[in-house]
Amino acid sequence: MVCSVxxxxxxxxxxVLRAGGSAxxxxxxxxxxxxxxxxxxxxxxxDLFALVHEGSGPxxxxxxxxxxxxxxxxxxxxxxxxxxxxPLFDVRSAPVPGCVDGWLALHERFGRLPLGEVLAPAIAxxxxxxxxxxxxxDLVALVADLPEAADYTGAGPVRAGTTIRRPGLxxxxxxxxxxGRDGWYGGEFGEGLLAVGGGEYEPQDxxxxxxxxxxxxxxxxxxxxxxxxxxxxQGYLTLAGAWIAEGLxxxxxxxxxxxxxxxxxxxxxAAHDRLDVLSEDADGEALVAPGRLAPRRAAxxxxxxxxxSDEAYGAGDTxxxxxxxxxxxxxxxxxxxxAGWGAHVVVPGVRVFLHNRGIGFxxxxxxxxxxxxxxxxxxxxxxALVTRPDGALHTVLGTMGGDSQPxxxxxxxxxxxxxxxxxxxxxxxxxxxLTGAGGGFATWNEGGDVRVDIEGQAPDGWAEGLxxxxxxxxxxxxxxxxxxxxxxxxxxxxxxxxxxxxxxxxGLAVGY
Numbered sequence: 001m002v003c004s005v006x007x008x009x010x011x012x013x014x015x016v017l018r019a020g021g022s023a024x025x026x027x028x029x030x031x032x033x034x035x036x037x038x039x040x041x042x043x044x045x046x047d048l049f050a051l052v053h054e055g056s057g058p059x060x061x062x063x064x065x066x067x068x069x070x071x072x073x074x075x076x077x078x079x080x081x082x083x084x085x086x087p088l089f090d091v092r093s094a095p096v097p098g099c100v101d102g103w104l105a106l107h108e109r110f111g112r113l114p115l116g117e118v119l120a121p122a123i124a125x126x127x128x129x130x131x132x133x134x135x136x137x138d139l140v141a142l143v144a145d146l147p148e149a150a151d152y153t154g155a156g157p158v159r160a161g162t163t164i165r166r167p168g169l170x171x172x173x174x175x176x177x178x179x180g181r182d183g184w185y186g187g188e189f190g191e192g193l194l195a196v197g198g199g200e201y202e203p204q205d206x207x208x209x210x211x212x213x214x215x216x217x218x219x220x221x222x223x224x225x226x227x228x229x230x231x232x233x234q235g236y237l238t239l240a241g242a243w244i245a246e247g248l249x250x251x252x253x254x255x256x257x258x259x260x261x262x263x264x265x266x267x268x269x270a271a272h273d274r275l276d277v278l279s280e281d282a283d284g285e286a287l288v289a290p291g292r293l294a295p296r297r298a299a300x301x302x303x304x305x306x307x308x309s310d311e312a313y314g315a316g317d318t319x320x321x322x323x324x325x326x327x328x329x330x331x332x333x334x335x336x337x338x339a340g341w342g343a344h345v346v347v348p349g350v351r352v353f354l355h356n357r358g359i360g361f362x363x364x365x366x367x368x369x370x371x372x373x374x375x376x377x378x379x380x381x382x383x384a385l386v387t388r389p390d391g392a393l394h395t396v397l398g399t400m401g402g403d404s405q406p407x408x409x410x411x412x413x414x415x416x417x418x419x420x421x422x423x424x425x426x427x428x429x430x431x432x433x434l435t436g437a438g439g440g441f442a443t444w445n446e447g448g449d450v451r452v453d454i455e456g457q458a459p460d461g462w463a464e465g466l467x468x469x470x471x472x473x474x475x476x477x478x479x480x481x482x483x484x485x486x487x488x489x490x491x492x493x494x495x496x497x498x499x500x501x502x503x504x505x506x507g508l509a510v511g512y
Contacts, residue, residue: 001511002030003487003500004321005041005400008130009033010500010508012121013323016113018512023325024052024110025118027333028103030321032122032173034335035099036166037130039353040139041400042319042335044169044189045094045342046355048102049229049381050333051216052110056391058218059227059330060109064102064211065376066095066357069201072373074363085359085371088344091200093358095377096193098210099335100176100184105211110329116177123177126170129163133506135481137162139340143353148346168350181209192347193354217284221246222417224394225387230284232360235382237406239288240270242413244297250418257465258302260432263414264452264471265306267407267434269296272308272448279368280376305470308448318405320383320398322489324496330489332383332396339402339441359441380441384409386417393491395423399501401484403443404433408484416490423488423499430458431483432466435474455483479503 002013013030021029027050035043047065054060077085077092085093107115132140132152140158143149151166152158168188175183184190185206194201217230221242228235245266251259270293277287286292299306318336336355343356360377362369369378382405383398395416399408408431415426434450436443443450452471454462456478467473476482479502487507489498500507 001489001496001498001509002026002321002323003489003498003507003509004030004034005319005485005500005504005507006034006037006133007506007508008037008125009321010510014510014512015121016118017325019113019117021113021118022110023323023329023331024106025113026323026325027321027331028107028111029118029121030323031103031333031335032119033125034319034321036122036125036169038136038319040136040341041317042337043353044099044172045097045347045352046099046335046337047097047357047379047381048099048333048335049233049383050102050106050331051227051229051383051385051396052106053330053385053387053393054110058216059385061214061216061229062102062105062211063214063229064098064105065232065379066098066210067205067374067376068095068358068361068371069197069205070373071197071200071202072371074365074371077363077371082363084363085361087339087356087359090343091197091345091354093356094343094345094354095358096201096205096210097355101181101209101211104181105213119173119177123170123173126166126173129165132158132160132162132164134160135505143341143344146344146346148348148351151351166351169352172350189347189350189352192349196345196347217288219243219288221413223389224417226413227385227387228382231278231282232280232376232379233382234274234278234378234380234406235384236284236287237271237274238382238384238409240293241266241406241410243288243290243293244269244300245410245414247297248300249302250414252419254415254419254429255459255461257461260462261466261469262300262302263410264432264434264466265300267410268306268308268448268450269300271406271444274444278378281368303469306448318381318400320400320485320487322396322398322487322498324393324396324489324491328393328491330385330393330396332385332398334381334383334398336381380405382406382409395488395490397486397488399484399486401433402441404484407433408486412486412488416488423490423497427486427488427499427501430455432458432462433483453482455480
């Protein structure tokens with residue numbers, strides 16, 4: 001089974017599975033098609049994280065996130081008057097993209113089919129064209145004035161169904177098949193990246209592979225082991241929130257406002273100090289240690305919203321895809337531009353948009369996540385995977401959503417593991433997300449002082465119940481893009497149960 005935000009990508013992934021490919025092959029095929037068809041959410045100019053479960057025990061974890069170039073200079077940005085990383089039209093917020101290195105690492109370790117067969121669907125869509133989705137058509141106007149956006153603007157206005165072709169990307173995909181990473185980082189893309197960088201990158205920045213296999217980070221919650229990527233990912237927040245929530249008296253009925261309140265409080269307790277503690281050097285195991293989290297759990301009240309400060313406890317855009325093959329290898333893969341079309345900087349020729357994941361860096365002098373050469377920024381990307389007590393695969397899951405990813409995953413885990421809902425019901429259910437004054441990438445700028453946004457199809461009593469407990473609440477429409485695009489596949493006895501998110505408008509869960 002494959003679940004993704006785009007029907008063409010899901011169908012390509014399951015076709016690779018039918019041809020004898022592994023879940024890793026299916027994940028790379030799906031991700032590559034998404035890089036062609038959903039550049040408004042992700043692409044080869046961004047980063048990638050993945051969890052791969054094979055057999056039993058902890059998953060293998062891949063961190064293919066990029067590093068700032070050799071020309072990174074925080075003093076220059078501070079001298080320009082900047083207090084935070086520039087989100088748009090500035091290459092300094094684009095670390096060297098790790099997506100392609102991630103594909104190659106996944107395929108090398110877990111692939112079964114030749115790389116050319118795995119990338120063939122993406123090459124075909126780039127060459128022959130694909131129909132623009134409704135969401136893409138809505139968002140093309142944001143980049144229509146960029147000279148290298150001609151893949152989308154060269155043939156006139158883009159509407160849902162308009163055929164889009166990407167010949168530069170097709171050339172680059174073929175070069176990767178023929179020459180491996182050198183066909184990308186040492187080819188047309190690499191040359192273009194150095195040119196648009198204007199000194200931000202040096203040739204040596206493109207020589208060292210960006211994909212690394214790292215130790216999985218996990219906790220036990222609701223009788224299962226929940227796994228994620230360690231820092232620089234914010235995935236530890238999913239684990240911390242689940243550990244805190246498991247020890248609270250969650251109502252059995254998720255329509256109960258108390259259910260939403262306690263999960264909101266678990267998320268706030270876990271994350272209010274995220275900006276102070278998250279960097280690539282952070283100790284993930286220490287961040288989810290019971291000794292650190294127990295005082296936060298103890299401070300949660302069923303009747304009122306806590307004030308999260310030091311005294312309180314004593315001390316986007318993105319895509320996710322899920323794949324499970326017939327051998328029950330599971331892949332939870334997330335790939336991102338950070339925000340929409342990324343930095344709105346395009347590498348000429350290949351016409352790939354660069355991500356702006358560098359907005360996660362700090363410009364505070366001496367901060368552990370300070371923008372500096374060779375550093376990875378804190379990342380909102382936080383895929384997850386669940387195993388049973390015997391180590392067998394239970395679920396692969398993940399979502400887009402910037403800072404809200406761990407909050408969405410916490411709600412899905414509570415539904416799947418604590419009350420036993422199936423993937424379809426859990427994914428479609430109304431959600432909350434926490435929002436700060438600065439939007440989706442600035443939730444925790446004021447610590448735990450956040451607004452609770454509630455989706456339109458959430459239970460009617462949530463808004464009143466949360467407001468009565470002291471939360472600031474805002475209602476949105478049903479199935480709103482603001483509440484993420486989550487995908488889930490669970491192993492349910494002798495079959496798979498999966499769901500893609502209706503909020504994505506074009507997704508597909510497909511199996512055979």
